[in-house]
Amino acid sequence: MTTDNSKLVEATRGLRGITFPRVSLYGFLVLSVVSWAYIIFGVDSGLGDLFTGRSWSNAGHFFSQLLGLEGGLTGGGRPAFFDLGRWGETGKLAYKTLMMSVLAIGLAGFGVLVTFLPAARNVSNGELGGSPSLALGVLYHVLRLFFAFTRAVPELIWAMVIVFFLSPGILPGAIALGLHNYGIVGKLSAEVVENMDPGPARALRSAGAGNIQMLAYGIIPQAMPHFLTYLLYRWEVVIRTTVVVGFVSAGGLGQEFRLNLSFFQYTDVFLIILWYLILVLAVDLLSAFLRRMVLVR
Amino acid sequence: MTWTNSPFRSLDARRLLSLVLIGAFVWSLSSVDWRGGIVHTGGGDALKDFPLALFPPELSPGFLKLGLIASWQTVVHAVAGITLAIIIGLPLGIIASGSLGKPGRVRMLVAAVMRFILAFMRSIHELIWAVLFVAAFGLSSLAAVLAIAIPYAGILGRIYSELLNDVSEGPLDGLRSAGASPAGVLIYGRMPMVLTDLLSYGFYRFECAIRAAAIMSFVGIRGLGFEIQLSLHDLKFAEVWTLLLFLFGLVLLVDYWSTSVRRSLNS
Numbered sequence: 001m002t003t004d005n006s007k008l009v010e011a012t013r014g015l016r017g018i019t020f021p022r023v024s025l026y027g028f029l030v031l032s033v034v035s036w037a038y039i040i041f042g043v044d045s046g047l048g049d050l051f052t053g054r055s056w057s058n059a060g061h062f063f064s065q066l067l068g069l070e071g072g073l074t075g076g077g078r079p080a081f082f083d084l085g086r087w088g089e090t091g092k093l094a095y096k097t098l099m100m101s102v103l104a105i106g107l108a109g110f111g112v113l114v115t116f117l118p119a120a121r122n123v124s125n126g127e128l129g130g131s132p133s134l135a136l137g138v139l140y141h142v143l144r145l146f147f148a149f150t151r152a153v154p155e156l157i158w159a160m161v162i163v164f165f166l167s168p169g170i171l172p173g174a175i176a177l178g179l180h181n182y183g184i185v186g187k188l189s190a191e192v193v194e195n196m197d198p199g200p201a202r203a204l205r206s207a208g209a210g211n212i213q214m215l216a217y218g219i220i221p222q223a224m225p226h227f228l229t230y231l232l233y234r235w236e237v238v239i240r241t242t243v244v245v246g247f248v249s250a251g252g253l254g255q256e257f258r259l260n261l262s263f264f265q266y267t268d269v270f271l272i273i274l275w276y277l278i279l280v281l282a283v284d285l286l287s288a289f290l291r292r293m294v295l296v297r
Numbered sequence: 298m299t300w301t302n303s304p305f306r307s308l309d310a311r312r313l314l315s316l317v318l319i320g321a322f323v324w325s326l327s328s329v330d331w332r333g334g335i336v337h338t339g340g341g342d343a344l345k346d347f348p349l350a351l352f353p354p355e356l357s358p359g360f361l362k363l364g365l366i367a368s369w370q371t372v373v374h375a376v377a378g379i380t381l382a383i384i385i386g387l388p389l390g391i392i393a394s395g396s397l398g399k400p401g402r403v404r405m406l407v408a409a410v411m412r413f414i415l416a417f418m419r420s421i422h423e424l425i426w427a428v429l430f431v432a433a434f435g436l437s438s439l440a441a442v443l444a445i446a447i448p449y450a451g452i453l454g455r456i457y458s459e460l461l462n463d464v465s466e467g468p469l470d471g472l473r474s475a476g477a478s479p480a481g482v483l484i485y486g487r488m489p490m491v492l493t494d495l496l497s498y499g500f501y502r503f504e505c506a507i508r509a510a511a512i513m514s515f516v517g518i519r520g521l522g523f524e525i526q527l528s529l530h531d532l533k534f535a536e537v538w539t540l541l542l543f544l545f546g547l548v549l550l551v552d553y554w555s556t557s558v559r560r561s562l563n564s
Binding site for chain 1: 313417425433537548
């Protein structure tokens with residue numbers, strides 16, 4: 001018996017260096033070598049094109065047209081980004097894009113507010129009040145699955161599906177963005193409740209508080225700042241994605257970007273990129289300011 | 298009535314913020330064009346058919362094989378994209394952290410410029426990079442990989458520079474007093490202390506790269522997004538559901554892998 005045991009110790013000693021992260025790392029390295037081989041030797045790798053002078057001069061033409069240095073000019077023969085009128089017109093689309101992002105975050109936030117409580121394990125099993133029931137248990141799993149699914153599907157694919165139902169405009173784009181972010185913020189908010197300090201809720205319970213009072217004084221005050229911070233943080237990501245979703249949902253800067261690109265109006269494309277960067281910067285600054293407000297007591 | 302009970306106290310910053318956010322949401326609703334009707338002609342039928350098509354999704358062996366191949370193509374682009382992002386992001390992050398070179402104004406300036414470049418790289422969405430690269434270089438897998446790598450390198454570089462800056466100074470001072478150069482401090486001090494964090498954050502971003510690779514279909518790169526687009530155009534909703542479930546499974550798998558790696562790295 002003892003000899004068997006010592007053999008086991010001997011065997012595990014050889015395995016000691018093999019840890020899960022290490023195996024994962026080597027596995028990932030193998031995967032990346034295979035992937036790069038697949039891409040480089042694949043039919044449409046484009047590696048060969050990288051070494052031809054023609055493709056580089058094409059790229060050079062494209063970028064100088066983007067900057068209005070050669071051709072690709074519309075109307076008055078000067079770059080769109082030197083035209084104040086064009087700035088104004090594109091600015092209106094930028095405003096629409098901004099509204100799309102606010103609408104998306106609003107929809108996601110509303111959805112999360114309605115569903116994040118039953119999606120927290122300690123609420124569904126009655127730890128924080130209420131009473132556990134089979135229905136609550138099922139609801140917990142259904143919601144968690146729904147969060148995971150909406151999160152797994154990227155905004156652009158949601159938008160492709162949703163334009164099948166809804167009239168073009170900012171609404172389908174906002175719903176697509178909202179769905180994906182609903183899954184993300186929903187999961188994070190439910191986890192906030194799960195990791196919450198149960199002290200206040202227990203104290204309230206032992207003082208005879210009802211379910212509504214537990215919610216209002218035990219759970220919401222702790223969860224709310226996190227929830228708002230997540231929403232604001234996601235808003236920064238959403239504003240970057242609005243343009244992409246606009247490609248298919250026909251709202252704001254995205255649609256115009258695509259149109260201008262297919263009509264070879266490259267200086268307009270550049271103007272849109274400039275407005276897009278302005279939006280991204282403005283939302284980043286505003287969100288940082290508002291997030292500081294959440295932290296201030 | 299004490300001050301703490303005064304109704305004005307309830308208007309603290311957080312409540313004010315909630316009010317502002319609700320107001321912004323209501324305002325944004327007003328910019329939706331409601332007059333044309335929300336659901337377009339024929340959209341009502343599609344809205345009904347689409348959820349029903351989940352029961353059952355397309356499960357013929359031929360289509361499942363197509364789903365597997367598409368998943369593999371998506372994984373390939375995601376892996377290539379994230380590895381390139383790490384290769385670009387790590388050196389840029391080291392420069393942005395300002396831990397290389399002689400302390401002084403030049404180093405601060407270089408670090409600030411690098412932080413700006415990283416911010417620019419991640420400001421532009423991967424698909425916009427892709428559209429620009431395809432317009433410039435033509436459609437190719439490498440254009441898509443580069444399009445994923447640039448914004449991801451911007452994110453990784455920023456996080457890496459923050460991680461490198463946040464290490465405790467004690468061990469570094471030890472190295473410095475032993476005469477180590479800034480490069481020595483970086484290689485023998487900062488890097489070993491943050492290595493697991495670097496790996497763990499890289500794995501986390503890998504999960505996001507899967508989604509990024511899936512939407513590269515929009516510029517014509519094959520993969521799950523590409524097949525979803527094709528099936529949608531053919532109005533084959535059952536096939537769309539199968540592919541969505543493949544994407545879901547793939548993301549879950551990578552999510553599970555990256556969470557387990559991070560958990561065992563951080564424990």
